[in-house]
């Protein structure tokens with residue numbers, strides 16, 4: 023048999039026993055090749071250059087499969103894994119499992135095999151013997167971690183000597199090498215090891231430098247393939263040969279953790295030392311830390327044995343026991359994990375992500391990898407193009423645990439730049455082309471269908487992909503039932519990948535309220551969002567208030583809880599991709615004007631003619647309630663204008679109310695506002711809240727009440743929202759605040775207002791991450807109605823029948839609670855189940871709204887039509903006409919949808935599918951002194967167009 027690790031006696035520093043057969047010669051024993059042979063290693067005794075001849079044999083025959091390869095004991099690998107048998111350590115009771123010797127010391131006469139566990143422990147000896155069998159080598163050592171392996175092997179070097187290593191190393195490896203340079207005088211040159219010619223050139227260069235006394239000799243070539251996390255592959259044999267040619271004294275060390283001895287044997291490819299983090303595949307369960315070193319060279323083996331005994335980092339008995347147990351299933355685990363990893367890689371690849379995995383034909387060094395390894399392994403990484411998007415994907419997975427490390431039976435997901443490689447300076451990461459958006463996947467043994475399903479739902483939820491046909495033009499293949507993992511991979515064809523920027527726009531935005539640390543608002547339309555980001559990112563405090571700008575805010579769709587939310591019940595709503603735009607610029611005269619082209623109205627007022635006496639006292643915060651005196655005065659001001667429609671009258675009063683609440687009485691600078699709506703007005707999609715939010719933001723910005731900072735800050739958003747709520751009150755009477763909360767914050771949220779009925783003291787908002795991935799069809803009945811009177815109507819009903827209406831409100835609260843669980847985005851409910859539940863809740867909620875008297879025959883017609891197509895519909899917003907919302911399940915094919923839309927349009931309704939969960943209020947500056955700050959051409963062009971007057975608001 024092969025010997026186990028040479029341990030040494032306590033404190034002696036001398037070489038310890040090689041095996042129990044040599045138990046008598048403990049402290050003074052020296053290693054030799056013959057002792058290894060004596061120890062039963064007949065299979066290994068192939069001559070002086072064992073590793074070299076193995077390498078030749080391996081290359082000549084091409085790599086044999088991982089399953090077929092035989093171990094030194096003649097068995098195939100999986101058999102060897104499961105068969106722990108050390109003839110020199112037979113258990114006295116015939117225990118089937120290796121006993122755990124939890125003993126620091128052993129009694130006995132000098133010369134006994136074991137005396138002190140730092141130097142030797144029976145459980146560890148069994149493990150090391152087993153590792154020799156698995157790795158087909160003579161010397162194996164088990165230490166406390168993978169990093170401990172590197173510590174041990176680098177201790178072979180002296181100050182002044184050098185290391186050459188790859189440039190895509192594990193963060194911990196990098197950290198230790200940096201430490202060695204600063205504290206040990208051992209410098210490392212990093213090189214792109216995927217290009218062997220670069221390794222050769224550097225070795226040659228350093229050999230020359232050393233000869234000329236410019237630097238010390240290279241004493242170690244440290245390789246890792248495939249690398250972690252980019253899965254870059256280097257030609258081990260060619261690099262090892264180059265080391266022998268140019269730096270014959272250097273040891274070639276390979277970190278084989280990604281492959282494990284099952285898939286790759288670097289000793290057979292010319293390496294002198296191989297180490298594995300045993301924490302990973304060897305143990306497989308993430309329940310221990312261990313490192314394993316293998317080598318065949320006696321001189322190196324001796325040095326390693328000396329170091330381990332001296333520094334005392336040999337593996338503990340307990341961890342040795344656990345590692346031995348884990349190793350028994352290495353082959354079966356790896357087969358399963360690798361098979362699943364291949365499928366996951368194919369799935370992501372077919373969605374169009376850049377996937378790094380040597381199992382894919384697209385891998386640039388696949389041929390080299392296939393020559394030296396028996397499989398691609400179970401770690402892969404992919405890029406999304408956007409760090410935030412990656413964070414959302416990682417956060418949205420449920421089965422994939424967010425964790426560093428790999429090799430566990432459970433699947434893991436991580437962002438190396440934030441986790442395992444965070445210790446590498448960001449500049450160094452950038453220089454080494456480590457993408458900040460990289461996501462690493464470490465595939466476990468779960469059912470691959472579940473893994474892909476979970477990944478798919480996270481990608482959907484994060485806005486990285488969407489079902490084909492979410493924009494009506496695209497044909498979507500009908501979904502196939504998922505029976506096999508292959509079916510699951512094919513499900514990728516049902517989705518299209520969203521461009522990174524668009525994806526960021528699609529995604530749900532975190533909102534303030536409950537978690538203020540996440541409170542951020544974003545810019546508006548895609549282009550506008552870019553402008554807002556570019557602009558806001560550049561303007562610090564102290565900048566003059568902008569004078570000319572466009573502000574926009576989105577409408578909303580309420581999925582559950584309209585009307586009830588006015589009375590304290592929770593509503594669930596999300597922003598839609600239709601927006602209201604407010605353009606403001608200075609006027610030369612002391613007048614203020616507003617144009618409302620959608621309602622064909624324009625107003626102009628002398629600033630001095632406004633009822634300033636009724637204006638509220640200036641306060642830092644928006645007042646909670648309307649000032650009845652000011653309202654009355656403004657109604658009179660607006661009311662003097664002839665031909666005013668009721669709608670535009672309300673909007674005009676709301677505008678003046680905001681103006682006088684935000685501007686100072688002594689502010690004589692005139693302003694001209696133009697407001698345009700991309701939303702149908704008064705159709706239940708929150709046009710009034712979008713108008714109120716856009717006007718509130720435009721006034722607060724231009725009057726210097728809030729500043730541009732890094733984006734629109736949480737505090738600024740809160741101000742915008744508070745004033746928008748005032749304007750909503752003017753238009754709406756008794757709004758709950760949900761519409762303006764969505765318009766300002768964007769995203770998707772559950773909202774409950776403060777209300778005495780429920781005893782809630784302040785309003786509550788929570789992000790609903792699961793909303794973004796759900797598809798909706800909005801149908802506008804084109805029946806006009808007025809939210810103010812509908813809300814008032816429900817209020818009157820509640821007063822007349824507190825019990826009956828109270829019960830309905832409670833039912834709606836229950837619906838919202840159930841929906842919140844489904845839409846929170848972190849439940850363990852499958853997507854199909856989620857959509858089914860939502861459909862049932864939609865039906866229930868609509869029935870209750872009918873009971874509240876806010877439906878309309880046109881809405882019932884929409885509902886009947888969609889019901890016939892098997893889809894659930896409810897009114898959305900105030901009802902009484904306006905819009906209905908229909909949930910479109912993933913499996914709805916495009917033809918069915920087109921037929922439904924045609925059917926609805928035939929009845930005179932207007933249909934559109936819409937994205938939900940996009941950004942909230944956004945601002946675009948046209949401020950001369952800031953123009954040079956705009957970052958990209960697209961942004962500058964937009965602003966120039968605005969200034970040239972390309973934007974027509976009439």
Ligand SMILES: Nc1ncnc2c1ncn2[C@@H]1O[C@H](COP(=O)(O)OP(=O)(O)OP(=O)(O)O)[C@@H](O)[C@H]1O
Pocket residue numbers: 602618620621668669670671672673697698699702703704705706707708709710711713753754761807808809810898899900901904
């Ligand atoms: N672009 C606009 N121009 C002028 N007034 C507008 C504009 N957008 C909204 N409004 C004002 O908002 C009112 C419509 O608000 P209302 O609350 O009745 O409907 P909504 O907000 O579209 O629907 P819901 O409140 O059900 O979501 C209009 O009567 C008008 O006063």
Ligand SMILES: C[C@@](O)(CCO)CC(=O)[O-]
Pocket residue numbers: 580583584585586587588706708756757758759760761809813899900
């Ligand atoms: C009907 C209602 O619930 C929604 C209007 O979009 C009123 C409100 O919440 O302000």
